[in-house]
Amino acid sequence: MLPINLIREKREFIIERLKVKNFEAEEIINKILKLDSSRREIQSKTDLLQGEMNRISKEIGSLMKDGKRDEANASKEATYSLKEEIKVLTDKLVPIDIDLRNEIIRLPNLPHESVPGGHGADDNIKVREGGIMPVVSETALPHWDLIKKYDIIDFDLGIKLTGAGFPVYKGKGAKLQRALISFFLDEGEKAGYLEVMPPLMVNEDSGFGTGQLPDKEGQMYHATLDNFYLIPTAEVPVTNIYRDVILNADKLPIKNIAYTPCFRREAGSWGAHVRGLNRLHQFDKVEIVRIAHPDHSYESLEEMVNHVENLVSKLELPFRILKLCGGDMSFTSALTYDFEVWSAAQKRWLEVSSVSNFESFQANRLKCRFKEKGDKQTRLVHTLNGSALALPRIVAAILENNQTGSGIKIPKALIPYTGFDIIN
RNA sequence: GGAGAGAUGGGUGAGUGGUUUAAACCAGCAGUUUGCUAAACUGCCGUAUGGGAAACUGUACCGGGGGUUCGAAUCCCCCUCUCUCCGCCA
Numbered sequence: 001m002l003p004i005n006l007i008r009e010k011r012e013f014i015i016e017r018l019k020v021k022n023f024e025a026e027e028i029i030n031k032i033l034k035l036d037s038s039r040r041e042i043q044s045k046t047d048l049l050q051g052e053m054n055r056i057s058k059e060i061g062s063l064m065k066d067g068k069r070d071e072a073n074a075s076k077e078a079t080y081s082l083k084e085e086i087k088v089l090t091d092k093l094v095p096i097d098i099d100l101r102n103e104i105i106r107l108p109n110l111p112h113e114s115v116p117g118g119h120g121a122d123d124n125i126k127v128r129e130g131g132i133m134p135v136v137s138e139t140a141l142p143h144w145d146l147i148k149k150y151d152i153i154d155f156d157l158g159i160k161l162t163g164a165g166f167p168v169y170k171g172k173g174a175k176l177q178r179a180l181i182s183f184f185l186d187e188g189e190k191a192g193y194l195e196v197m198p199p200l201m202v203n204e205d206s207g208f209g210t211g212q213l214p215d216k217e218g219q220m221y222h223a224t225l226d227n228f229y230l231i232p233t234a235e236v237p238v239t240n241i242y243r244d245v246i247l248n249a250d251k252l253p254i255k256n257i258a259y260t261p262c263f264r265r266e267a268g269s270w271g272a273h274v275r276g277l278n279r280l281h282q283f284d285k286v287e288i289v290r291i292a293h294p295d296h297s298y299e300s301l302e303e304m305v306n307h308v309e310n311l312v313s314k315l316e317l318p319f320r321i322l323k324l325c326g327g328d329m330s331f332t333s334a335l336t337y338d339f340e341v342w343s344a345a346q347k348r349w350l351e352v353s354s355v356s357n358f359e360s361f362q363a364n365r366l367k368c369r370f371k372e373k374g375d376k377q378t379r380l381v382h383t384l385n386g387s388a389l390a391l392p393r394i395v396a397a398i399l400e401n402n403q404t405g406s407g408i409k410i411p412k413a414l415i416p417y418t419g420f421d422i423i424n
Numbered sequence: 425g426g427a428g429a430g431a432u433g434g435g436u437g438a439g440u441g442g443u444u445u446a447a448a449c450c451a452g453c454a455g456u457u458u459g460c461u462a463a464a465c466u467g468c469c470g471u472a473u474g475g476g477a478a479a480c481u482g483u484a485c486c487g488g489g490g491g492u493u494c495g496a497a498u499c500c501c502c503c504u505c506u507c508u509c510c511g512c513c514a
Binding site: 040043044046047048050051053054056057058059060061062064065072073075076077078079080082083246367369373374378 | 434442443453470471472473474475482483484494495
Protein backbone atom coordinates (compact mmCIF):
# COMPACT_ATOMS: atom_id res chain seq x y z
CA MET A 1 0.00 0.00 0.00
CA LEU A 2 1.51 3.30 -1.07
CA PRO A 3 1.37 6.07 1.55
CA ILE A 4 -1.23 8.70 0.75
CA ASN A 5 1.32 11.51 1.26
CA LEU A 6 3.45 10.06 -1.51
CA ILE A 7 0.48 9.84 -3.85
CA ARG A 8 -0.41 13.43 -3.04
CA GLU A 9 3.09 14.78 -3.50
CA LYS A 10 4.46 12.67 -6.37
CA ARG A 11 1.54 12.00 -8.65
CA GLU A 12 3.50 12.17 -11.93
CA PHE A 13 6.40 10.16 -10.57
CA ILE A 14 4.13 7.33 -9.47
CA ILE A 15 2.30 7.21 -12.79
CA GLU A 16 5.64 7.01 -14.63
CA ARG A 17 7.12 4.35 -12.34
CA LEU A 18 4.05 2.12 -12.52
CA LYS A 19 4.29 2.11 -16.32
CA VAL A 20 7.38 -0.07 -15.80
CA LYS A 21 5.00 -2.63 -14.30
CA ASN A 22 2.66 -2.07 -17.25
CA PHE A 23 0.16 -0.58 -14.85
CA GLU A 24 -1.95 2.36 -15.97
CA ALA A 25 -2.35 4.34 -12.75
CA GLU A 26 -3.53 7.73 -13.89
CA GLU A 27 -7.24 7.10 -13.57
CA ILE A 28 -6.98 5.51 -10.13
CA ILE A 29 -4.67 8.22 -8.85
CA ASN A 30 -6.97 10.97 -10.03
CA LYS A 31 -9.81 9.29 -8.24
CA ILE A 32 -7.69 8.90 -5.10
CA LEU A 33 -6.65 12.54 -5.09
CA LYS A 34 -10.24 13.65 -5.54
CA LEU A 35 -11.45 11.44 -2.70
CA ASP A 36 -8.53 12.50 -0.55
CA SER A 37 -9.17 16.20 -0.93
CA SER A 38 -12.85 15.88 -0.15
CA ARG A 39 -12.02 13.64 2.77
CA ARG A 40 -9.64 16.22 4.16
CA GLU A 41 -12.06 19.05 3.60
CA ILE A 42 -14.88 17.26 5.41
CA GLN A 43 -12.54 16.09 8.14
CA SER A 44 -11.27 19.55 9.01
CA LYS A 45 -14.84 20.91 9.09
CA THR A 46 -15.84 18.05 11.37
CA ASP A 47 -12.85 18.65 13.63
CA LEU A 48 -13.83 22.28 14.02
CA LEU A 49 -17.45 21.48 14.87
CA GLN A 50 -16.43 18.68 17.20
CA GLY A 51 -14.11 21.07 19.02
CA GLU A 52 -16.97 23.51 19.48
CA MET A 53 -19.16 20.68 20.70
CA ASN A 54 -16.55 19.57 23.24
CA ARG A 55 -16.18 23.14 24.48
CA ILE A 56 -19.93 23.55 25.07
CA SER A 57 -20.23 20.17 26.74
CA LYS A 58 -17.55 21.07 29.22
CA GLU A 59 -19.30 24.35 29.87
CA ILE A 60 -22.53 22.51 30.61
CA GLY A 61 -20.64 20.30 32.99
CA SER A 62 -19.38 23.20 35.09
CA LEU A 63 -22.76 25.02 34.94
CA MET A 64 -24.47 21.90 36.27
CA LYS A 65 -21.91 21.71 39.04
CA ASP A 66 -22.64 25.31 40.00
CA GLY A 67 -26.34 24.52 39.99
CA LYS A 68 -27.08 26.90 37.12
CA ARG A 69 -29.67 24.66 35.59
CA ASP A 70 -31.33 27.15 33.25
CA GLU A 71 -28.08 28.29 31.68
CA ALA A 72 -27.06 24.69 31.19
CA ASN A 73 -30.32 23.92 29.44
CA ALA A 74 -29.87 26.93 27.19
CA SER A 75 -26.44 25.64 26.18
CA LYS A 76 -27.93 22.25 25.42
CA GLU A 77 -30.25 23.86 22.90
CA ALA A 78 -27.20 25.29 21.13
CA THR A 79 -25.71 21.83 20.63
CA TYR A 80 -28.65 20.31 18.76
CA SER A 81 -27.92 21.93 15.41
CA LEU A 82 -24.18 21.35 15.85
CA LYS A 83 -24.82 17.69 16.47
CA GLU A 84 -26.95 17.45 13.36
CA GLU A 85 -24.24 19.12 11.24
CA ILE A 86 -21.60 16.76 12.55
CA LYS A 87 -23.77 13.78 11.75
CA VAL A 88 -24.33 14.94 8.18
CA LEU A 89 -20.58 15.35 7.69
CA THR A 90 -19.56 12.02 9.19
CA ASP A 91 -22.22 10.23 7.17
CA LYS A 92 -20.58 11.68 4.10
CA LEU A 93 -17.11 10.76 5.32
CA VAL A 94 -17.65 7.05 5.90
CA PRO A 95 -18.19 6.01 2.25
CA ILE A 96 -15.40 8.30 1.12
CA ASP A 97 -12.97 6.62 3.52
CA ILE A 98 -13.98 3.19 2.27
CA ASP A 99 -13.68 4.19 -1.39
CA LEU A 100 -10.34 5.82 -0.76
CA ARG A 101 -8.90 2.76 0.89
CA ASN A 102 -10.26 0.45 -1.80
CA GLU A 103 -8.64 2.57 -4.49
CA ILE A 104 -5.29 2.88 -2.71
CA ILE A 105 -4.91 -0.86 -2.24
CA ARG A 106 -5.38 -1.32 -5.99
CA LEU A 107 -2.05 0.41 -6.68
CA PRO A 108 0.93 -1.95 -6.93
CA ASN A 109 4.27 -1.15 -5.34
CA LEU A 110 6.61 1.13 -7.27
CA PRO A 111 9.44 -0.76 -8.95
CA HIS A 112 12.97 0.24 -7.96
CA GLU A 113 14.66 2.60 -10.42
CA SER A 114 16.92 -0.21 -11.64
CA VAL A 115 14.01 -2.43 -12.70
CA PRO A 116 13.84 -2.84 -16.47
CA GLY A 117 10.60 -2.60 -18.41
CA GLY A 118 9.18 -5.68 -20.08
CA HIS A 119 6.21 -7.99 -20.19
CA GLY A 120 7.34 -11.45 -19.18
CA ALA A 121 10.05 -13.96 -18.42
CA ASP A 122 11.92 -13.20 -21.66
CA ASP A 123 12.57 -9.64 -20.55
CA ASN A 124 14.23 -10.58 -17.26
CA ILE A 125 17.91 -9.74 -17.00
CA LYS A 126 20.50 -12.36 -16.19
CA VAL A 127 22.64 -10.95 -13.38
CA ARG A 128 25.09 -13.83 -13.14
CA GLU A 129 25.34 -17.58 -13.27
CA GLY A 130 27.46 -20.22 -11.61
CA GLY A 131 28.10 -23.90 -11.12
CA ILE A 132 29.05 -26.55 -13.62
CA MET A 133 26.48 -27.86 -16.08
CA PRO A 134 26.10 -31.60 -15.44
CA VAL A 135 26.75 -34.14 -18.14
CA VAL A 136 24.06 -36.78 -18.14
CA SER A 137 23.47 -39.56 -20.62
CA GLU A 138 20.92 -39.36 -23.42
CA THR A 139 18.79 -41.86 -21.53
CA ALA A 140 18.74 -39.75 -18.34
CA LEU A 141 15.39 -39.92 -16.64
CA PRO A 142 13.26 -36.98 -15.52
CA HIS A 143 12.68 -36.90 -11.77
CA TRP A 144 9.10 -38.20 -12.01
CA ASP A 145 10.54 -41.44 -13.33
CA LEU A 146 13.47 -41.47 -10.90
CA ILE A 147 11.23 -41.20 -7.85
CA LYS A 148 9.34 -44.28 -9.01
CA LYS A 149 12.49 -46.18 -9.88
CA TYR A 150 13.89 -45.69 -6.38
CA ASP A 151 10.48 -45.54 -4.65
CA ILE A 152 11.22 -42.36 -2.73
CA ILE A 153 8.24 -40.11 -3.56
CA ASP A 154 4.75 -41.45 -4.18
CA PHE A 155 2.26 -39.23 -5.98
CA ASP A 156 -0.41 -41.90 -6.39
CA LEU A 157 -0.48 -42.52 -2.67
CA GLY A 158 -0.89 -38.79 -2.12
CA ILE A 159 -3.85 -38.81 -4.48
CA LYS A 160 -5.42 -41.56 -2.42
CA LEU A 161 -4.91 -39.68 0.83
CA THR A 162 -5.69 -36.16 -0.33
CA GLY A 163 -5.49 -35.38 -4.02
CA ALA A 164 -3.12 -34.37 -6.81
CA GLY A 165 -0.15 -32.30 -5.73
CA PHE A 166 0.17 -33.79 -2.25
CA PRO A 167 3.04 -36.28 -2.56
CA VAL A 168 4.08 -38.84 0.05
CA TYR A 169 7.83 -38.93 0.70
CA LYS A 170 9.18 -42.34 1.63
CA GLY A 171 12.45 -43.77 2.98
CA LYS A 172 15.45 -41.91 1.58
CA GLY A 173 13.04 -39.49 -0.06
CA ALA A 174 11.67 -38.45 3.33
CA LYS A 175 15.14 -38.33 4.82
CA LEU A 176 16.33 -36.11 1.97
CA GLN A 177 13.57 -33.63 2.83
CA ARG A 178 14.61 -33.51 6.45
CA ALA A 179 18.27 -33.20 5.47
CA LEU A 180 17.62 -30.23 3.19
CA ILE A 181 15.47 -28.47 5.78
CA SER A 182 18.13 -28.88 8.47
CA PHE A 183 20.89 -27.86 6.10
CA PHE A 184 19.08 -24.68 5.06
CA LEU A 185 18.21 -23.78 8.66
CA ASP A 186 21.77 -24.34 9.85
CA GLU A 187 23.20 -22.23 7.04
CA GLY A 188 20.73 -19.49 7.97
CA GLU A 189 21.66 -19.65 11.61
CA LYS A 190 25.36 -19.37 10.67
CA ALA A 191 24.45 -16.23 8.70
CA GLY A 192 22.84 -14.67 11.77
CA TYR A 193 19.17 -15.46 11.22
CA LEU A 194 16.99 -16.24 14.22
CA GLU A 195 14.86 -19.32 13.66
CA VAL A 196 11.12 -19.10 14.31
CA MET A 197 8.43 -21.76 14.01
CA PRO A 198 5.20 -19.96 13.23
CA PRO A 199 1.62 -21.23 12.98
CA LEU A 200 0.68 -22.75 9.62
CA MET A 201 -2.68 -21.03 9.68
CA VAL A 202 -3.21 -17.30 9.89
CA ASN A 203 -6.14 -14.97 10.39
CA GLU A 204 -7.52 -12.41 7.98
CA ASP A 205 -5.48 -9.50 9.38
CA SER A 206 -2.25 -11.35 8.68
CA GLY A 207 -3.41 -12.19 5.17
CA PHE A 208 -4.02 -8.52 4.56
CA GLY A 209 -0.74 -7.43 6.14
CA THR A 210 1.49 -9.15 3.62
CA GLY A 211 -0.82 -8.56 0.66
CA GLN A 212 -2.44 -11.97 0.06
CA LEU A 213 -5.85 -10.57 0.94
CA PRO A 214 -8.13 -9.34 -0.40
CA ASP A 215 -6.86 -9.97 -3.94
CA LYS A 216 -5.35 -13.45 -3.90
CA GLU A 217 -8.04 -15.05 -1.82
CA GLY A 218 -8.45 -17.93 -4.28
CA GLN A 219 -4.78 -18.90 -4.02
CA MET A 220 -5.02 -19.91 -0.38
CA TYR A 221 -6.77 -22.79 1.33
CA HIS A 222 -9.43 -21.35 3.58
CA ALA A 223 -10.66 -23.04 6.76
CA THR A 224 -14.02 -21.34 6.64
CA LEU A 225 -15.38 -22.59 9.96
CA ASP A 226 -12.78 -20.56 11.85
CA ASN A 227 -11.89 -18.15 9.04
CA PHE A 228 -8.23 -19.18 9.00
CA TYR A 229 -6.02 -19.43 5.95
CA LEU A 230 -3.34 -22.06 5.37
CA ILE A 231 -0.12 -20.17 4.75
CA PRO A 232 1.12 -20.09 1.15
CA THR A 233 4.59 -19.19 2.49
CA ALA A 234 6.24 -18.55 5.87
CA GLU A 235 6.53 -14.94 4.75
CA VAL A 236 2.96 -14.41 5.92
CA PRO A 237 3.20 -15.41 9.60
CA VAL A 238 6.81 -14.32 10.04
CA THR A 239 6.41 -10.85 8.56
CA ASN A 240 3.17 -10.38 10.50
CA ILE A 241 5.10 -10.85 13.74
CA TYR A 242 5.98 -7.21 13.16
CA ARG A 243 2.46 -6.01 12.40
CA ASP A 244 1.41 -3.02 14.56
CA VAL A 245 4.86 -2.73 16.05
CA ILE A 246 7.15 0.26 16.54
CA LEU A 247 10.78 -0.85 16.64
CA ASN A 248 13.88 0.92 17.88
CA ALA A 249 16.21 1.75 15.01
CA ASP A 250 19.10 -0.02 16.74
CA LYS A 251 17.17 -3.31 16.52
CA LEU A 252 17.40 -3.24 12.72
CA PRO A 253 17.93 -5.23 10.66
CA ILE A 254 15.85 -8.05 12.14
CA LYS A 255 16.75 -11.37 10.52
CA ASN A 256 14.39 -14.34 10.83
CA ILE A 257 14.40 -17.74 9.23
CA ALA A 258 11.58 -20.25 9.27
CA TYR A 259 10.86 -23.67 7.90
CA THR A 260 7.21 -24.34 7.11
CA PRO A 261 5.18 -26.44 4.77
CA CYS A 262 3.46 -24.15 2.23
CA PHE A 263 -0.02 -24.62 0.87
CA ARG A 264 -1.10 -23.28 -2.50
CA ARG A 265 -4.31 -23.96 -4.34
CA GLU A 266 -2.69 -22.92 -7.64
CA ALA A 267 -6.20 -22.71 -9.02
CA GLY A 268 -6.34 -22.86 -12.77
CA SER A 269 -2.60 -22.90 -13.34
CA TRP A 270 -2.04 -26.59 -13.90
CA GLY A 271 -0.43 -27.54 -17.21
CA ALA A 272 1.78 -30.00 -19.04
CA HIS A 273 5.11 -28.46 -17.96
CA VAL A 274 4.34 -28.74 -14.28
CA ARG A 275 4.66 -32.48 -13.88
CA GLY A 276 6.09 -34.15 -10.82
CA LEU A 277 7.72 -31.88 -8.30
CA ASN A 278 7.58 -28.82 -10.52
CA ARG A 279 4.34 -27.67 -8.95
CA LEU A 280 2.61 -28.89 -5.80
CA HIS A 281 -0.26 -27.95 -3.52
CA GLN A 282 1.84 -28.68 -0.46
CA PHE A 283 5.59 -28.28 -0.35
CA ASP A 284 8.38 -27.49 2.10
CA LYS A 285 10.28 -24.25 2.13
CA VAL A 286 12.76 -22.43 4.32
CA GLU A 287 12.18 -18.70 4.18
CA ILE A 288 14.35 -15.78 5.24
CA VAL A 289 12.68 -12.53 6.29
CA ARG A 290 14.25 -9.20 7.10
CA ILE A 291 12.95 -6.03 8.66
CA ALA A 292 15.40 -3.37 7.55
CA HIS A 293 16.15 0.32 7.94
CA PRO A 294 15.03 2.06 4.73
CA ASP A 295 18.51 3.48 4.21
CA HIS A 296 20.07 0.01 4.21
CA SER A 297 17.43 -2.29 2.75
CA TYR A 298 19.23 -2.77 -0.57
CA GLU A 299 22.37 -3.85 1.25
CA SER A 300 20.14 -6.37 3.01
CA LEU A 301 18.79 -7.54 -0.32
CA GLU A 302 22.31 -8.12 -1.66
CA GLU A 303 23.25 -10.09 1.44
CA MET A 304 20.17 -12.26 1.01
CA VAL A 305 20.98 -12.91 -2.64
CA ASN A 306 24.52 -13.87 -1.66
CA HIS A 307 23.17 -16.18 1.01
CA VAL A 308 20.95 -18.02 -1.46
CA GLU A 309 23.79 -18.19 -3.97
CA ASN A 310 25.92 -19.80 -1.30
CA LEU A 311 23.23 -22.45 -0.74
CA VAL A 312 22.87 -23.51 -4.36
CA SER A 313 26.65 -23.49 -4.73
CA LYS A 314 27.09 -25.81 -1.77
CA LEU A 315 24.50 -28.12 -3.32
CA GLU A 316 26.63 -28.08 -6.49
CA LEU A 317 23.70 -27.03 -8.64
CA PRO A 318 24.23 -24.94 -11.76
CA PHE A 319 22.27 -21.75 -11.28
CA ARG A 320 21.49 -18.38 -12.71
CA ILE A 321 20.23 -15.23 -11.05
CA LEU A 322 17.68 -13.07 -12.83
CA LYS A 323 16.57 -9.56 -12.08
CA LEU A 324 12.89 -9.54 -12.87
CA CYS A 325 11.47 -7.03 -15.31
CA GLY A 326 8.51 -4.87 -14.34
CA GLY A 327 5.98 -7.11 -16.03
CA ASP A 328 7.16 -10.26 -14.27
CA MET A 329 7.33 -8.79 -10.77
CA SER A 330 4.74 -9.31 -8.08
CA PHE A 331 2.21 -6.68 -7.08
CA THR A 332 3.99 -5.97 -3.80
CA SER A 333 7.65 -6.06 -4.82
CA ALA A 334 10.01 -3.18 -5.56
CA LEU A 335 12.88 -5.36 -6.74
CA THR A 336 13.03 -9.12 -7.16
CA TYR A 337 15.84 -11.53 -7.97
CA ASP A 338 14.85 -15.03 -9.03
CA PHE A 339 17.15 -18.00 -8.67
CA GLU A 340 16.87 -20.82 -11.17
CA VAL A 341 18.69 -24.13 -11.16
CA TRP A 342 19.31 -26.34 -14.17
CA SER A 343 17.32 -29.53 -14.38
CA ALA A 344 19.37 -31.82 -16.59
CA ALA A 345 16.77 -34.33 -17.73
CA GLN A 346 13.97 -31.82 -18.24
CA LYS A 347 16.54 -29.54 -19.89
CA ARG A 348 14.98 -26.48 -18.30
CA TRP A 349 15.72 -23.87 -15.68
CA LEU A 350 13.57 -24.27 -12.55
CA GLU A 351 12.79 -21.36 -10.27
CA VAL A 352 13.85 -22.26 -6.73
CA SER A 353 14.00 -18.91 -4.99
CA SER A 354 12.61 -15.43 -5.24
CA VAL A 355 14.30 -12.73 -3.17
CA SER A 356 12.52 -9.39 -2.92
CA ASN A 357 12.62 -6.00 -1.32
CA PHE A 358 9.13 -4.69 -0.68
CA GLU A 359 10.44 -1.40 0.66
CA SER A 360 7.65 0.20 2.72
CA PHE A 361 4.77 -1.29 0.74
CA GLN A 362 4.05 -4.16 3.12
CA ALA A 363 5.17 -2.10 6.14
CA ASN A 364 2.46 0.44 5.40
CA ARG A 365 -0.18 -2.29 5.42
CA LEU A 366 1.39 -3.90 8.49
CA LYS A 367 1.88 -0.59 10.28
CA CYS A 368 5.40 -1.66 11.05
CA ARG A 369 7.39 1.42 11.93
CA PHE A 370 10.63 2.32 13.67
CA LYS A 371 11.94 5.23 15.62
CA GLU A 372 15.42 6.70 15.55
CA LYS A 373 16.85 7.34 19.02
CA GLY A 374 15.87 10.84 20.12
CA ASP A 375 13.51 11.21 17.20
CA LYS A 376 9.85 11.96 17.69
CA GLN A 377 8.68 10.89 14.25
CA THR A 378 8.09 7.26 13.32
CA ARG A 379 9.01 5.97 9.85
CA LEU A 380 7.99 2.87 7.96
CA VAL A 381 10.51 0.03 7.88
CA HIS A 382 11.41 -1.89 4.75
CA THR A 383 10.50 -5.57 4.59
CA LEU A 384 12.31 -8.21 2.56
CA ASN A 385 12.05 -11.93 2.11
CA GLY A 386 13.40 -14.75 0.07
CA SER A 387 13.23 -18.51 -0.25
CA ALA A 388 16.32 -20.15 1.13
CA LEU A 389 15.21 -22.48 -0.29
CA ALA A 390 12.06 -24.13 -1.67
CA LEU A 391 12.57 -27.87 -1.65
CA PRO A 392 10.72 -29.64 -4.48
CA ARG A 393 12.57 -28.24 -7.45
CA ILE A 394 15.88 -28.47 -5.61
CA VAL A 395 15.09 -32.15 -5.10
CA ALA A 396 14.14 -32.48 -8.77
CA ALA A 397 17.45 -30.96 -9.86
CA ILE A 398 19.53 -33.03 -7.45
CA LEU A 399 17.83 -36.24 -8.61
CA GLU A 400 18.16 -35.50 -12.31
CA ASN A 401 21.62 -33.91 -12.33
CA ASN A 402 23.28 -36.47 -10.08
CA GLN A 403 21.88 -39.66 -11.59
CA THR A 404 24.44 -42.31 -12.46
CA GLY A 405 24.32 -45.94 -13.43
CA SER A 406 24.69 -46.94 -9.80
CA GLY A 407 22.22 -44.48 -8.30
CA ILE A 408 21.75 -40.83 -7.37
CA LYS A 409 24.71 -39.18 -5.68
CA ILE A 410 24.04 -36.88 -2.73
CA PRO A 411 25.93 -33.55 -2.75
CA LYS A 412 28.83 -33.55 -0.27
CA ALA A 413 27.45 -30.75 1.86
CA LEU A 414 24.29 -32.76 2.44
CA ILE A 415 25.78 -36.12 3.39
CA PRO A 416 26.25 -35.22 7.08
CA TYR A 417 22.51 -34.51 7.13
CA THR A 418 21.24 -37.50 5.12
CA GLY A 419 23.59 -40.07 6.59
CA PHE A 420 23.88 -41.72 3.16
CA ASP A 421 25.73 -40.69 0.00
CA ILE A 422 23.68 -42.41 -2.65
CA ILE A 423 20.07 -43.28 -3.41
CA ASN A 424 19.94 -46.67 -5.07
C1' G B 425 -18.85 -27.90 23.81
C1' G B 426 -20.90 -25.79 29.00
C1' A B 427 -20.42 -22.03 33.06
C1' G B 428 -18.09 -17.71 34.95
C1' A B 429 -14.61 -13.51 34.86
C1' G B 430 -12.12 -10.06 32.06
C1' A B 431 -9.72 -6.75 27.81
C1' U B 432 -7.22 0.74 29.93
C1' G B 433 -0.50 3.70 27.32
C1' G B 434 6.15 -0.17 26.65
C1' G B 435 4.72 -3.05 31.60
C1' U B 436 1.80 -3.29 36.34
C1' G B 437 -2.67 -0.96 37.33
C1' A B 438 -6.57 3.06 39.26
C1' G B 439 -10.72 5.04 37.10
C1' U B 440 -18.79 3.00 36.98
C1' G B 441 -21.58 9.75 33.36
C1' G B 442 -18.77 16.12 33.80
C1' U B 443 -11.24 19.12 37.89
C1' U B 444 -9.53 12.83 33.91
C1' U B 445 -6.21 17.43 30.76
C1' A B 446 -6.57 8.79 31.64
C1' A B 447 -4.01 8.72 38.44
C1' A B 448 0.04 6.13 40.59
C1' C B 449 4.16 2.89 40.23
C1' C B 450 7.85 0.43 37.08
C1' A B 451 10.72 0.74 32.66
C1' G B 452 12.89 4.48 29.23
C1' C B 453 15.09 9.53 28.03
C1' A B 454 17.36 14.34 29.61
C1' G B 455 19.36 17.13 33.53
C1' U B 456 21.03 18.45 38.77
C1' U B 457 23.66 16.87 43.00
C1' U B 458 26.64 13.49 45.60
C1' G B 459 30.98 10.53 43.95
C1' C B 460 31.95 5.58 41.54
C1' U B 461 29.65 -2.02 40.00
C1' A B 462 25.50 3.35 42.24
C1' A B 463 21.74 6.43 44.78
C1' A B 464 18.60 10.75 45.42
C1' C B 465 16.00 14.69 43.21
C1' U B 466 13.75 17.50 38.93
C1' G B 467 11.70 17.44 34.15
C1' C B 468 10.17 14.71 29.83
C1' C B 469 7.97 10.28 28.37
C1' G B 470 1.44 6.90 23.33
C1' U B 471 -0.33 6.78 18.02
C1' A B 472 -2.55 9.02 13.81
C1' U B 473 -4.06 13.36 11.46
C1' G B 474 -5.10 18.93 10.62
C1' G B 475 -3.05 24.17 11.47
C1' G B 476 1.74 26.70 12.51
C1' A B 477 8.61 28.57 10.67
C1' A B 478 8.56 27.12 15.65
C1' A B 479 6.77 27.36 20.51
C1' C B 480 2.27 25.56 20.54
C1' U B 481 -2.46 23.85 19.30
C1' G B 482 -7.50 21.43 17.12
C1' U B 483 -9.51 16.38 16.35
C1' A B 484 -9.78 11.01 16.88
C1' C B 485 -8.26 6.63 19.50
C1' C B 486 -9.17 2.94 26.59
C1' G B 487 -10.08 -5.01 22.26
C1' G B 488 -13.50 -4.11 17.36
C1' G B 489 -18.32 -2.26 15.62
C1' G B 490 -22.99 0.11 16.66
C1' G B 491 -26.35 2.82 20.19
C1' U B 492 -28.10 6.17 24.48
C1' U B 493 -26.51 11.35 26.11
C1' C B 494 -25.33 18.29 25.70
C1' G B 495 -21.18 15.04 27.38
C1' A B 496 -19.02 7.87 27.47
C1' A B 497 -12.91 4.41 29.32
C1' U B 498 -17.51 4.48 32.42
C1' C B 499 -24.42 2.92 30.56
C1' C B 500 -26.90 -0.51 26.55
C1' C B 501 -26.48 -4.06 22.18
C1' C B 502 -23.50 -7.17 18.81
C1' C B 503 -18.70 -9.31 17.67
C1' U B 504 -13.60 -10.88 18.63
C1' C B 505 -10.03 -12.42 21.87
C1' U B 506 -7.89 -13.83 26.78
C1' C B 507 -8.15 -16.18 31.59
C1' U B 508 -10.49 -19.74 35.32
C1' C B 509 -13.43 -24.14 36.20
C1' C B 510 -15.98 -28.44 33.92
C1' G B 511 -16.14 -31.81 29.60
C1' C B 512 -13.17 -33.91 25.61
C1' C B 513 -8.14 -34.82 24.08
C1' A B 514 -2.16 -35.41 22.03
